[in-house]
Amino acid sequence: MNQSHYNKNLFTFISSSPTPYHAVTGIEDFLHLNGFIQLRENEQWQLKKGFSYFVSREKSATVAFSLGSNEEPEHGFRMLAAHTDSPCLQIKPQPDIKTLSYQQLGVEVYGGGLLGTWFDRDLSLAGRVVCEMADGNLIALPVDFNRPLLIIPSIAIHFNREANTNNNIDRQKHLPPIIAQSIDKQLPDFKSILFDQLKLEHPKNAIEEILAFDLFCYDFQKPGYMGINNEFIVSARLDNLLSCHAGMTALAHADRTMNCLLLCANHEENGSTSATGADGSFIDSVLERIIPALETRRIALSNSFLISMDNAHATHPNYLDKMDPAHQIHLNKGPAIKLNANQRYATNSLSAAVYKHICKEANVTPQEFVMRSDLPCGSTIGPITAARLGVRTIDVGSPSLAMHSIRELTGSCDPFLLYRTIVHFLNSDTHKRLSK
Ligand SMILES: [Zn+2]
Numbered sequence: 001m002n003q004s005h006y007n008k009n010l011f012t013f014i015s016s017s018p019t020p021y022h023a024v025t026g027i028e029d030f031l032h033l034n035g036f037i038q039l040r041e042n043e044q045w046q047l048k049k050g051f052s053y054f055v056s057r058e059k060s061a062t063v064a065f066s067l068g069s070n071e072e073p074e075h076g077f078r079m080l081a082a083h084t085d086s087p088c089l090q091i092k093p094q095p096d097i098k099t100l101s102y103q104q105l106g107v108e109v110y111g112g113g114l115l116g117t118w119f120d121r122d123l124s125l126a127g128r129v130v131c132e133m134a135d136g137n138l139i140a141l142p143v144d145f146n147r148p149l150l151i152i153p154s155i156a157i158h159f160n161r162e163a164n165t166n167n168n169i170d171r172q173k174h175l176p177p178i179i180a181q182s183i184d185k186q187l188p189d190f191k192s193i194l195f196d197q198l199k200l201e202h203p204k205n206a207i208e209e210i211l212a213f214d215l216f217c218y219d220f221q222k223p224g225y226m227g228i229n230n231e232f233i234v235s236a237r238l239d240n241l242l243s244c245h246a247g248m249t250a251l252a253h254a255d256r257t258m259n260c261l262l263l264c265a266n267h268e269e270n271g272s273t274s275a276t277g278a279d280g281s282f283i284d285s286v287l288e289r290i291i292p293a294l295e296t297r298r299i300a301l302s303n304s305f306l307i308s309m310d311n312a313h314a315t316h317p318n319y320l321d322k323m324d325p326a327h328q329i330h331l332n333k334g335p336a337i338k339l340n341a342n343q344r345y346a347t348n349s350l351s352a353a354v355y356k357h358i359c360k361e362a363n364v365t366p367q368e369f370v371m372r373s374d375l376p377c378g379s380t381i382g383p384i385t386a387a388r389l390g391v392r393t394i395d396v397g398s399p400s401l402a403m404h405s406i407r408e409l410t411g412s413c414d415p416f417l418l419y420r421t422i423v424h425f426l427n428s429d430t431h432k433r434l435s436k
Helices: 003-015 020-033 190-201 238-253 282-290 294-302 349-361 381-389 414-426
Strands: 037-039 052-057 061-066 078-083 088-099 102-110 123-133 138-144 178-181 207-219 224-226 232-235 260-265 305-309 336-338 367-369 392-397 399-401 408-411
Touching: 003 020, 003 232, 003 238, 003 414, 020 052, 020 061, 020 123, 020 138, 020 238, 020 260, 061 238, 061 282, 078 238, 078 381, 078 414, 088 190, 123 190, 138 190, 138 207, 190 207, 238 260, 238 305, 238 399, 238 408, 238 414, 260 282, 282 294, 282 381, 305 349, 305 381, 305 414, 336 349, 349 392, 349 414, 381 392, 392 414, 408 414
Parallel strands: 037 052, 078 260, 078 305, 305 392, 336 367
Antiparallel strands: 052 061, 061 260, 088 102, 088 207, 102 178, 123 138, 123 207, 224 232, 232 408, 336 392, 399 408
8 A cells, every 4th residue: 555545545534424423434334345343232242363343332433453363362452542523513403593584504513623714615514313214213314415505604804804813703693504595485494404315315214204413514625635746635624534544444454463453432522521432431341342351351451552543733834933842743754742741642651662663663753742831732532541441552643734623734644654653553562562
C-alpha cells in the first residue's frame, strides 16, 4: 500500500461516514471484507486462537480484535483507540420553526465545534431514525440525504459592523439552518420530509410511523487535496475519522500472529461518559468476555500497550505565539506525541520511549507537543482508557490545523505516517522491550 492509495481510501471512508453510525457501518463492512467475524453482545461467544472478531454497540462504537495464532491471551494486546464522533449540529426532536416564509430546523450544538465555520456552507443531514413498521416491529434505519439541503446564512456585515472583531453567535437564535422557503405554499413539516427520504432510501421497508431520531447536520463538501503540490488534505471530520481509518486498516493488515485490539468509541467530543463512550462499560465488557478469568485478564492488561490516536495541533503560521516555541509541530513531518503534566494526555516517559522506538523501527520521525504553560490543555480518550484499564498508554495524533472547524486540514503525508507506526506496532514486540 502506498500513500496515495491510502489517502484515496481515507477520503472514501470519510465521505461515507457523515455520522458515527455510518462510520461504524463502514468499519464493520471493511472488517467483514478482511475476514473478521461479527460477534453480538446478546449472544454466546466461542472465540478461537488465530481468528479475528469485532463487536459493535448501538452502531456507534466498535471493538475489533485478533487473537494471535502465536500468542496466549495473557501475553497481552497491542491496543489502538480512536473516536467516531465529531463536533456538529444535532436536530432537536421537535425541530420545525416557521419564520416569515422560511422553514428552519432547531439544532443543538454537539461537542465543541468552531461554530463560525458552519455559516454559509452547503449542509446535508444524516443519522438514524427509529420507525414502527407495519408488522409492529421497531427498526433503526440509517438515513443520509446526501445532497446540499440546509444552510445557515450569515447576517450581512451592514447589519453587524463588528462582525470581524466581535462576532457573538447566539446558539438558540443564530444557528437554526434553513431547509425550505415558499411565498404561497404550505411547507411540509420535518417529519414528512424525513418520511419521504426514508421511503426513498428503504423502499422495501413498510414504515408505519417515525418514533424518534438522532440526526446531524454535516458539511456536504468532499475531502480533497490542497496546495500547489497537493501538500495538504482538507476535509470534515478528520478529527477523528483519520485515526479510526488508520486503526481499522492497520488491524486488517497486521499479520495476526499476535494479539491486537482496536477500540473506536463514540462521544469523545462531549466527555466519553456513555454506553458507547470510552468512559463507559463497553471496552471492559469486551475484555471480560475475551479473557473471563480475572487473574489472567489482569496479567494480560499488564502486558498490553495502548496507542490512543486523536489529531494533534500543528503550529499555525499566523498564530505562532499560541504554541510553545520549543515544541513547534509541523505538518508532513510525523505523528505528534502529546504530553501534559496534568494528565490531560496519558503519555509518560515510559510510553513515550516505547512509541519513539516503534517510530525508529518504522523509519518515521515523531514530534512532541505540549501546550503553552499559560493556556489550558485539551484532552482525549487516552487518560480515560488508561485509568479504566490500567494499561500503559500513549496519546499521539496526526498534526492538523483548524481542529473542530467544519473543514479541517492536515498534511498529505500525515495519515500514512501515523498508519506506518501503528501497523509496525501491531506486527512487533517493541512495547515488550521495556521492563516492567
Ligand atoms: Zn478528537
